[in-house]
Amino acid sequence: MEKTTYTITELSREFDVTPRAIRFYEDQGLLSPAREGRRRVYSRRDRVRLKLILRGKRLGFQLSETRALFELYDSDHGERGQMQYFLEKIHERRELLQQQRRDIEAVLGELEAAERNVRDALRKRDAPAAEIGA
Amino acid sequence: MEKTTYTITELSREFDVTPRAIRFYEDQGLLSPAREGRRRVYSRRDRVRLKLILRGKRLGFQLSETRALFELYDSDHGERGQMQYFLEKIHERRELLQQQRRDIEAVLGELEAAERNVRDALRKRDAPAAEIGA
DNA sequence: AAGAGAGTTTACGTTTACGTAAAAGGGAAG
DNA sequence: CTTCCCTTTTACGTAAACGTAAACTCTCTT
Numbered sequence: 230m231e232k233t234t235y236t237i238t239e240l241s242r243e244f245d246v247t248p249r250a251i252r253f254y255e256d257q258g259l260l261s262p263a264r265e266g267r268r269r270v271y272s273r274r275d276r277v278r279l280k281l282i283l284r285g286k287r288l289g290f291q292l293s294e295t296r297a298l299f300e301l302y303d304s305d306h307g308e309r310g311q312m313q314y315f316l317e318k319i320h321e322r323r324e325l326l327q328q329q330r331r332d333i334e335a336v337l338g339e340l341e342a343a344e345r346n347v348r349d350a351l352r353k354r355d356a357p358a359a360e361i362g363a
Numbered sequence: 364m365e366k367t368t369y370t371i372t373e374l375s376r377e378f379d380v381t382p383r384a385i386r387f388y389e390d391q392g393l394l395s396p397a398r399e400g401r402r403r404v405y406s407r408r409d410r411v412r413l414k415l416i417l418r419g420k421r422l423g424f425q426l427s428e429t430r431a432l433f434e435l436y437d438s439d440h441g442e443r444g445q446m447q448y449f450l451e452k453i454h455e456r457r458e459l460l461q462q463q464r465r466d467i468e469a470v471l472g473e474l475e476a477a478e479r480n481v482r483d484a485l486r487k488r489d490a491p492a493a494e495i496g497a
Numbered sequence: 498a499a500g501a502g503a504g505t506t507t508a509c510g511t512t513t514a515c516g517t518a519a520a521a522g523g524g525a526a527g
Numbered sequence: 528c529t530t531c532c533c534t535t536t537t538a539c540g541t542a543a544a545c546g547t548a549a550a551c552t553c554t555c556t557t
Contacts, residue, residue, distance in 0.1 A: 238503075248504080253545060267505060267552075287466050289423050291543070302477070312481045319474050319481075326467050326474075332418050333460050333467075340453050340460075343436070347446045347453075371534075382534080387515060401522075401535060425513075 235271040244283055254282055259296050288329070369405040378417055388416055393430050422463070432456075 237248045254260050255269075259282055262269040271279075278299065285295040301315050371382045388394050389403075393416055396403040405413075412433070419429040435449050 236504090247545080249547085250545060252505085257544090269504080284466050284470070286544095287423070287463060288470065289421075293543090312485055315481055316478060319478050323471065323474055326471055329421060330464065330467050332421050333464050335418065336422065337457065337460055340457055344450060344453050347449055351446055381515080383517085384515060386535085391514090403534085420514095427513090 233273060235276055237269050237271070240271055240276060240279060244279060246283065251279065254279070254292065257292050257296060259292060259299065288326070367407060369410055371403050371405070374405055374410060374413060378413060380417065385413065388413070388426065391426050391430060393426060393433065422460070 235243075237251055240246075241248045241251060251260070252269075255262065260271075260275055260278055262271045262275050264270065281299075282292070282295055285298075286292075298318065301318060369377075371385055374380075375382045375385055385394070386403075389396065394405075394409055394412055396405045396409050398404065415433075416426070416429055419432075420426075432452070435452060438449075
């Protein structure tokens with residue numbers, strides 16, 4: 230059987246975040262785990278959301294932005310206005326991500342160039358005689 | 364002739380940041396423009412650095428991290444230890460960027476799927492008769 | 498019964514990256 | 528000279544995302 234519920238410490242270990250952070254995401258309206266008495270019980274849906282939150286963070290999303298996307302996703306898909314709005318948001322986000330990807334390509338390229346330079350310099354140190362051109 | 368110096372407002376307009384931000388980067392040791400009296404005069408090197416700072420920001424670098432990279436880059440390339448350290452930093456940074464790129468691919472994929480869903484839903488609204496299957 | 502260990506609430510503290518306002522210094526235009 | 532505009536310095540303010548500490552509550556375990 231696949232695991233179907235999680236405690237806060239399980240999730241915090243799996244994703245390497247503190248329980249404090251997870252509770253904070255709940256405060257901000259990004260998670261809403263069930264309760265068993267006072268204790269929080271996380272479903273698989275909660276777990277997926279946590280994963281999405283963290284991925285969003287890695288990409289520079291603010292929590293409020295991620296929450297807005299969740300709300301849009303949960304909202305009434307029948308409302309035409311909502312859907313158009315959602316499409317706009319998707320478009321904006323895509324532009325940002327594509328810019329980010331270009332930035333990454335640029336930096337990766339520069340890193341490679343820098344690495345080659347350093348390696349060359351190291352080679353010259355290790356075989357200084359070669360510098361004479363023989 | 365290519366432009367060779369810039370004022371703070373020129374740069375702030377070109378890159379769409381406030382002068383306040385540019386001065387702040389200087390406070391943090393990321394820029395060190397010349398002075399003409401009290402006024403700041405930015406060279407092309409300063410301009411390049413500003414561009415790099417902003418790109419770093421888009422990728423989630425903290426200013427302190429960008430500064431560290433600048434310092435490494437400026438530092439004594441003759442010192443073997445420095446060079447090894449630089450290579451390590453490059454490696455770390457590359458791993459992070461590659462993870463980020465994977466995140467972006469994932470999100471772009473999800474955005475596409477979400478967009479298709481919404482567009483389908485819109486089509487069904489616009490041609491409800493087709494739902495019957497005729 | 499008593500302690501250990503995890504989880505909870507409440508609330509104040511902290512860091513990063515600037516925003517914003519106040520006060521003052523040129524310089525160039527009228 | 529006065530006015531206007533840009534720039535500078537100084538300094539306090541702020542939002543986001545938690546960290547950290549205090550004081551409880553439960554639930555076992557010994």
